[in-house]
Amino acid sequence: MTGVNDFVVKFANVNGSGSASANSFFAKALFRMGLPVSPKNIFPSNIQGLPTWFEVRISEAGHLARREGVDIMVAMNPQTYAQDVEEVVSGGYLIYDSTREREFGRDDINVLGIPIARLCAFAFDDPRHRQLFKNIVYVGALAGLVGIEISVIEQIIFEQFKRKEHLNDANLKALHIGLDYSLEKFKCPLPLRVRQSDAATGKIMISGNDAAGLGCIYAGATVAAWYPITPSTSLAEAFERYLNKYRIDECGRKLGAVVQAEDELAAVGIAIGAGWNGARAFTATSGPGISLMSEFIGLAYFAEIPVVIFNVQRGGPSTGMPTRTQQSDIIACAYASHGDTRHVLLFPSDPKECFEMAAEAFDLAERLQTPVIVMSDLDIGMNTWVVDPLEWDDSRKHDRGKVLDAEALEALKEKWGRYKDSDGDGIPYRTIPGTHPEKGAYFTRGSSHTEYASYTEDGLVNAKNLARLLRKFKTAMSMVPRPTINQRDENSKLGIIYFGGTDHAVREGLDLLERDGYRLNALRLRAFPFSPDVAAFAAAHERVFVIEQNRDGQMRSLLITEAGIQAEKLIPVLNFDGMPLSGAFVAGCIQSTIETNEHVANALRLSVRAV
Amino acid sequence: MTGVNDFVVKFANVNGSGSASANSFFAKALFRMGLPVSPKNIFPSNIQGLPTWFEVRISEAGHLARREGVDIMVAMNPQTYAQDVEEVVSGGYLIYDSTREREFGRDDINVLGIPIARLCAFAFDDPRHRQLFKNIVYVGALAGLVGIEISVIEQIIFEQFKRKEHLNDANLKALHIGLDYSLEKFKCPLPLRVRQSDAATGKIMISGNDAAGLGCIYAGATVAAWYPITPSTSLAEAFERYLNKYRIDECGRKLGAVVQAEDELAAVGIAIGAGWNGARAFTATSGPGISLMSEFIGLAYFAEIPVVIFNVQRGGPSTGMPTRTQQSDIIACAYASHGDTRHVLLFPSDPKECFEMAAEAFDLAERLQTPVIVMSDLDIGMNTWVVDPLEWDDSRKHDRGKVLDAEALEALKEKWGRYKDSDGDGIPYRTIPGTHPEKGAYFTRGSSHTEYASYTEDGLVNAKNLARLLRKFKTAMSMVPRPTINQRDENSKLGIIYFGGTDHAVREGLDLLERDGYRLNALRLRAFPFSPDVAAFAAAHERVFVIEQNRDGQMRSLLITEAGIQAEKLIPVLNFDGMPLSGAFVAGCIQSTIETNEHVANALRLSVRAV
Amino acid sequence: MTYMQKPKIRHPRLKKNDLGLTRRDYEGVLSTLCAGCGHDSVTAAIIEACFELQLPAHRLAKLSGIGCSSKTTAYFLSQAHGFNSLHGRMPAIATGANLANRDLIYLGVSGDGDTASIGLNQFCHAVRRRLNMVYIVENNGTYGLTKGQFSATNDKNSKSKKGGNNLFEAMDLCALAIQLKAGFVARGFSGDKAQLVPLIKSAMRYRGFALLDIISPCVTFNNHAASTKSYDYIRDHSEAVDKLDFVPAQEEITANYDEGQTVNVTMHDGSSMRLHKLETDYDPRNADEALMHIRKRYAEGEVVTGLLYVDQEEEDLHSLIETTERPLNELSMDELCPGSQPLEELNNTLR
Amino acid sequence: MTYMQKPKIRHPRLKKNDLGLTRRDYEGVLSTLCAGCGHDSVTAAIIEACFELQLPAHRLAKLSGIGCSSKTTAYFLSQAHGFNSLHGRMPAIATGANLANRDLIYLGVSGDGDTASIGLNQFCHAVRRRLNMVYIVENNGTYGLTKGQFSATNDKNSKSKKGGNNLFEAMDLCALAIQLKAGFVARGFSGDKAQLVPLIKSAMRYRGFALLDIISPCVTFNNHAASTKSYDYIRDHSEAVDKLDFVPAQEEITANYDEGQTVNVTMHDGSSMRLHKLETDYDPRNADEALMHIRKRYAEGEVVTGLLYVDQEEEDLHSLIETTERPLNELSMDELCPGSQPLEELNNTLR
Numbered sequence A, B: 001m002t003g004v005n006d007f008v009v010k011f012a013n014v015n016g017s018g019s020a021s022a023n024s025f026f027a028k029a030l031f032r033m034g035l036p037v038s039p040k041n042i043f044p045s046n047i048q049g050l051p052t053w054f055e056v057r058i059s060e061a062g063h064l065a066r067r068e069g070v071d072i073m074v075a076m077n078p079q080t081y082a083q084d085v086e087e088v089v090s091g092g093y094l095i096y097d098s099t100r101e102r103e104f105g106r107d108d109i110n111v112l113g114i115p116i117a118r119l120c121a122f123a124f125d126d127p128r129h130r131q132l133f134k135n136i137v138y139v140g141a142l143a144g145l146v147g148i149e150i151s152v153i154e155q156i157i158f159e160q161f162k163r164k165e166h167l168n169d170a171n172l173k174a175l176h177i178g179l180d181y182s183l184e185k186f187k188c189p190l191p192l193r194v195r196q197s198d199a200a201t202g203k204i205m206i207s208g209n210d211a212a213g214l215g216c217i218y219a220g221a222t223v224a225a226w227y228p229i230t231p232s233t234s235l236a237e238a239f240e241r242y243l244n245k246y247r248i249d250e251c252g253r254k255l256g257a258v259v260q261a262e263d264e265l266a267a268v269g270i271a272i273g274a275g276w277n278g279a280r281a282f283t284a285t286s287g288p289g290i291s292l293m294s295e296f297i298g299l300a301y302f303a304e305i306p307v308v309i310f311n312v313q314r315g316g317p318s319t320g321m322p323t324r325t326q327q328s329d330i331i332a333c334a335y336a337s338h339g340d341t342r343h344v345l346l347f348p349s350d351p352k353e354c355f356e357m358a359a360e361a362f363d364l365a366e367r368l369q370t371p372v373i374v375m376s377d378l379d380i381g382m383n384t385w386v387v388d389p390l391e392w393d394d395s396r397k398h399d400r401g402k403v404l405d406a407e408a409l410e411a412l413k414e415k416w417g418r419y420k421d422s423d424g425d426g427i428p429y430r431t432i433p434g435t436h437p438e439k440g441a442y443f444t445r446g447s448s449h450t451e452y453a454s455y456t457e458d459g460l461v462n463a464k465n466l467a468r469l470l471r472k473f474k475t476a477m478s479m480v481p482r483p484t485i486n487q488r489d490e491n492s493k494l495g496i497i498y499f500g501g502t503d504h505a506v507r508e509g510l511d512l513l514e515r516d517g518y519r520l521n522a523l524r525l526r527a528f529p530f531s532p533d534v535a536a537f538a539a540a541h542e543r544v545f546v547i548e549q550n551r552d553g554q555m556r557s558l559l560i561t562e563a564g565i566q567a568e569k570l571i572p573v574l575n576f577d578g579m580p581l582s583g584a585f586v587a588g589c590i591q592s593t594i595e596t597n598e599h600v601a602n603a604l605r606l607s608v609r610a611v
Numbered sequence C, D: 001m002t003y004m005q006k007p008k009i010r011h012p013r014l015k016k017n018d019l020g021l022t023r024r025d026y027e028g029v030l031s032t033l034c035a036g037c038g039h040d041s042v043t044a045a046i047i048e049a050c051f052e053l054q055l056p057a058h059r060l061a062k063l064s065g066i067g068c069s070s071k072t073t074a075y076f077l078s079q080a081h082g083f084n085s086l087h088g089r090m091p092a093i094a095t096g097a098n099l100a101n102r103d104l105i106y107l108g109v110s111g112d113g114d115t116a117s118i119g120l121n122q123f124c125h126a127v128r129r130r131l132n133m134v135y136i137v138e139n140n141g142t143y144g145l146t147k148g149q150f151s152a153t154n155d156k157n158s159k160s161k162k163g164g165n166n167l168f169e170a171m172d173l174c175a176l177a178i179q180l181k182a183g184f185v186a187r188g189f190s191g192d193k194a195q196l197v198p199l200i201k202s203a204m205r206y207r208g209f210a211l212l213d214i215i216s217p218c219v220t221f222n223n224h225a226a227s228t229k230s231y232d233y234i235r236d237h238s239e240a241v242d243k244l245d246f247v248p249a250q251e252e253i254t255a256n257y258d259e260g261q262t263v264n265v266t267m268h269d270g271s272s273m274r275l276h277k278l279e280t281d282y283d284p285r286n287a288d289e290a291l292m293h294i295r296k297r298y299a300e301g302e303v304v305t306g307l308l309y310v311d312q313e314e315e316d317l318h319s320l321i322e323t324t325e326r327p328l329n330e331l332s333m334d335e336l337c338p339g340s341q342p343l344e345e346l347n348n349t350l351r
Ligand SMILES: Cc1ncc(C[n+]2csc(CCOP(=O)(O)OP(=O)(O)O)c2C)c(N)n1
Pocket: A227, A228, A229, A230, A264, A288, A289, A292, A319, C066, C067, C068, C069, C070, C086, C087, C110, C111, C112, C113, C114, C115, C138, C140, C142, C143, C144, C145, C146, C151
């Protein structure tokens, strides 16, 4: 437990009770006070009546990863009292609805009872209001306890309900009931409290799915086809919202189409059909959807059709843990479909990068004429993150890749071949249906074909085409976003390779390790195929920890086979319990390996000697 | 080109012309003369009117791999004359229908014109007969040319048409027209000829799909669900045929069910439903089907339901080359479905092993309660192979694995948990619906679950279950068929790892290499996960060639990541033109690597020194 | 968290059926659906039907796909094996299970998303194969579990909780099933137990494919009718909090009405739908008339309930493909494996 | 081997349409189907229809799944882009393509396996979305390309070439499409060009989903009718050679008959089917009647051909979802990308 502007609050609720909104008011208020916050919604796979949690870490230092241990627990769900109480750190606080008082059996924590139900029963008549405003009451109480300026919350409530005055009033009433109660009954503020800061000034709060949906708008995507599945649903929904906001023509009609397909097979097929026909098109899904899409992904690979797929990963395998996070579809996506296939993957680390990579993905898909899969996850996609504001460079050109329009077709001297490698980069030129009355028509198919797109059963011709696809994949290496490298110590022989939403956890882990005297360098992968930087980084280190949120070390396997890194060098650090990673986990795993694994210890000695 | 009992005959035809049967009579006749033959049908993906080839290698020495270069070409398709003529080795023979005479522009081969169409026009009235019996005429001519005992072919024809005398007579007539013509016009037999042998005595001729379908019958499979797809169709059809033959009850009803499903998703789902309900069940498919099945395969993995899947591989990716062979679904099958999954794969090398592994697969699937995928391919599955007779040990017990029946449930002392690892091998006990009125009912699901099969969103409980599945996979290592090792030289530091239908090619390649002074050891993988023998073999060699029929060296990747073999050690030898492999290809690739790759040369030197 | 088993306290006064079982014995784990969800009413009706049928629970297998509706198989018949499979794939599992053991009763529960979208193909082909099962669609016109998208059975022009307008025509699963020659086709309403329980019982007794399309309102994302009434408490609130995260507990919607009558049923969001119960003299043996009846009433804005069609020729998949009368999963390996002798003979034919 | 382009020799005498194009200009590469295959007749009818419609070929997109039928898109309109997609997945491709550019004509060709089995779900939903396309099913009641398994449109009790008996009821795609509210539903016969060409032309002019279910006999695995006549040349032979590898060249089966008439069409295997052509005074605007007509005739063993149903309200997916009138694939990135200014504003709302 820490002190000012640095602690963790957790809310234990029942879902469907309206808590999510109230809890987000709380997080938003802290953010408005200039504090980096990282709200994590831990929700069940149902609609109403089951336990749900909302964790908010406040960290002026900007650590946005989860931190284990709860400083203030708002325990609103008697069903989970036992486990909730246990999570509170020694010296921490437990807030509960003391309308029915009870004991929690821990002397080392401070229990603050607030008779929330009773307060609501006095204040509201409508039984639904009594229920709903309990959430706002505890937010009010918390405001008093941790010292949030009440006007900040009032403003947030006002913005929410501006069109509905009666609700605004009721919310404010509830807020003050809680505030007044805490100010009156407890010594406010607690040692765990907040103070206005400028650590988050200028930043924004947004979820990855929201940002990715917006990124698709900015990328000029016009066709989205999807099938509902947690945690990707809100990405397609965001795209549709922004489409309605930014893309309505003079007649009130949309510059874009969104189709809720009958299933994932259709969803990706629609996107591929649109991509073939010259629209930027995408689908968004999650694990089971990827499995269902894999036949079509293979077609798009082989017929060379641009399409963008967002895989907002959740806990696998099978239906798995639909409301928990994992990075466990790496292999399934890198090699989706039967036969020899390889796909371009992008790994955003936060909502801002979701926005950027969404935009990037369409350029890549069209340049490379192949599926590009953006590997987000539940934590990035559905949680709200504090990030730098989104940026768009108006001078940026959308790169549509090698498309021959009517003029270019007219100007062509040599015979055009849809699958001919004229430039040596493995990327052929394509044409869009309807372009030219006589030139450029070709026949697209998933069966083996010649350079001129005719059907062939000549195995050597086909093998040559397959080899060109490999060449194209090699070209991709230099086109995809390069990794970012966090070089903390030139002499260190220990490194970390990681990717995606664990960025904050790894960075905090690095800090913790450095505090304990271990300095490691880190490389964050941003794409597959791997840029040569990755192998170089590995070569520069004796031992490299590969941090990933899956059971099988899937990225590590890819690094071994695709970046050619020796297996012994790569030490897996695996987490697959479905929760966002914490810095302590990273540091802990690495430190214990250093202390127990002689090779790692040797590498460490080498680093030290080098200093 | 070689001589007696050792040459290659190739037939170039148009499909739908009835040639396949005639050609197979030819191959069968040679087999009946005691000769190992390896017929390869090279057919187009259509029904009528396109070029098709049939290659027969005759090898008294028992080399059943393809051999490149044709000694006798029966060129019946003017469309492909050019390429067919080119394939004939110098000194070889070209037989063609000289009704319309023509030049072929090669002086180094012997052109034998037979006016086949004219002969048929004289002999038959019905225009269809004139067409159809052309095939038999050239078989008759060939019989004369290479010295097949005509009674052998007559017998084969008789067996075919015994119920249809008019056809028998017409066939015999055509046969003798050809025979007489060749005996009269040519100097028979040619130097390329056959002699009665006992090299194939006792053997049988069967295709892999036929043998696998029969294996399922012997394994006691009762439910088959499938969707037509080349080259797997004939497996399901064989099962149905044998079902009707061997499994009819007193009332004429079947002890088994075959369902042609609406698609592959349904097909595998039906098999899984039946497996869950205690029947031995399977499906058979090929690449695209595997992609479509992958969501369900993940379910069966996670819910731990036994199911057997035959993947008769064809040329990928996507629709690819449906009538050509490849081994390119290794990765797609080993890791089918999203999330952390790993599947048991079996790799039969010929029809006999298809039979055996089909039977084995059901035991494994039930012992391990997981999908088992039998990785056959078009060459093994659809071509007819000369193999040792099929054997069945009547004392063999079908191993149904850990199933609790009503008695066992009654006898249970501790609380039974469907996903509890009572034995430490990772394999839990299951029950079959309907077994007991009060005990053993549980809820199967693809979502995360406890040891007692209840739904859980507790990430640690789920992680524990996932870890158990890894333990189970480790158990599988010791249950699956072990590799076979061909230890040619204890001191050799060069090895080969391979699998599946390339067995004959590799063995012939080894012979060729040995002839040239290179002695290599070879290991044939028979299953994934890899038995420890595999890593041991790699450890015992400096460099190991990994021979596979795909572009990406998929098995090599698995060997690196799953058997922990160093990448540098494994040298890919890849073939992906869709044709069965030849020994010369194997030997050629390896020899040229030895001559150009210094590491390999070093390894060779090491081996020599050791001697 | 782990779902709890309901406490099995046996009230001595609870009525027992001939097997000595009470209604309690036909229950499952506690429902985790929203209070008032129509699906829970269907669960109750299933329990009642099984109780009245005196069913030995373990002789029934419960199958489902994915969705709120598909979860319900956990909420009844704890003593029966259950299989909560994949979204839209229950029919395949049911087909396989049924092939393996023709002697159990197969009860599938699905949703309208699960059946009419992702699962439509398997649904249609299970009908066509005359699979012997009871197929219940808990039809709420929405994707409950994924929070309220329109399903293919949703009426054109109805509004979703998020304000969107459904642009597509509703798919009528009963009409579709009749067209595909289902054996038994009925429609019920979750709140009308008097009609529902007998329908379930008849469906369970039917040999062949029995479809029960049950209108089952979703209290949270309910959007059955095209009503756009102005006062709408829930919608107002949920928009207000900007997350669809407040689900007030609702009462189950019920409707008791007589044969031949039409009633207006008011949904939780204030909208309404018109149910018409088939006349007592309706003859369900004529497929043409059943189809026309559904279509005509639909054109008048009414949804017909009751036993719409029944094919008295009770053929099922097993009789069609002529499998043995005994369950395949009970055949011994000795019976199934031909043994070495026939293999010898077969080898001979391959020479 | 690579398929050959037909030699483009322009006969000066060939009739030209107003675009100055001859029928030859509407051809594609050489067909690789069996001689006499009904699908080739359909191809010819499509060519004729496009010629008569004076279609600029490049403004049409040809889409298909996998199967003999699906191959035919290569055999007409070389100047049009073609997409031979995946088995059963043409409707999805068509949907995406159509969304990307509403101005082209989308002509999909599928088979009965491709549509009624693996592709049934996508087919039904394309209908429901009123996708503006012509959807042709070349319906031969069999899986031609995979050598003669029964398809779901095959009549119950017909026999396959390998001797098996079809045990399941035939699916009537026209009835299904009407039930799902398709806009335009017609049935034709490959051998009846006089009827077929006008049907194709009308379908192409229709805005919305237009289904053309075309009976198209397979010469190799034909098994349309339940006939079990004793003398059967082909079957006899093919059994005889024990591989289905002899496909004698056949004549195309044709049928010319008048409105209101019923004819017996003899198939290649000697079996027959009864076609009934709609009366001239048949009014195709009533869905109920169309359905009943199909069902009644079917009960009498007849297959009705002609324009069965047309919904005069020509709505399509674009009008329903209100996309802009311009093709989406022609919008410039400037129009599509809101630019930095709105992003600034959006950032502000996220603070
Ligand atoms: C392959 C796949 N796609 C999507 C989902 C997500 N999903 C879960 S339930 C559901 C819809 C449920 O709707 P319905 O069947 O109508 O059931 P309800 O919840 O309305 O009872 C969806 C789309 C999934 N589980 N699997």
